[in-house]
Amino acid sequence: MEYLKLLSFDLGENEMKELRQLIARFLNEKMQKEMDKAWSEKGYSEETVNQWLNGN
Numbered sequence: 643m644e645y646l647k648l649l650s651f652d653l654g655e656n657e658m659k660e661l662r663q664l665i666a667r668f669l670n671e672k673m674q675k676e677m678d679k680a681w682s683e684k685g686y687s688e689e690t691v692n693q694w695l696n697g698n
Contacts, residue, residue, distance in 0.1 A: 653661065
C-alpha cells in the first residue's frame with residue numbers, strides 16, 4: 643500500500659530512475675541472501691558449479 647502512495651507524488655524522471663535503481667538493488671540483495679542460504683544448506687561450492695559445467 644505504501645508503494646501506491648509513493649506513486650501519487652509527482653516524481654521527476656531522475657527521481658523515478660533513482661527509485662527503480664533503489665528497488666532493483668534491494669531485490670538483488672534479497673535474492674542474493676536467499677541464494678547464499680540455499681547454497682549453504684545444500685553444501686554447494688565453486689567445485690559443484692564446475693562439476694555441473696563438466697556434465698558430472
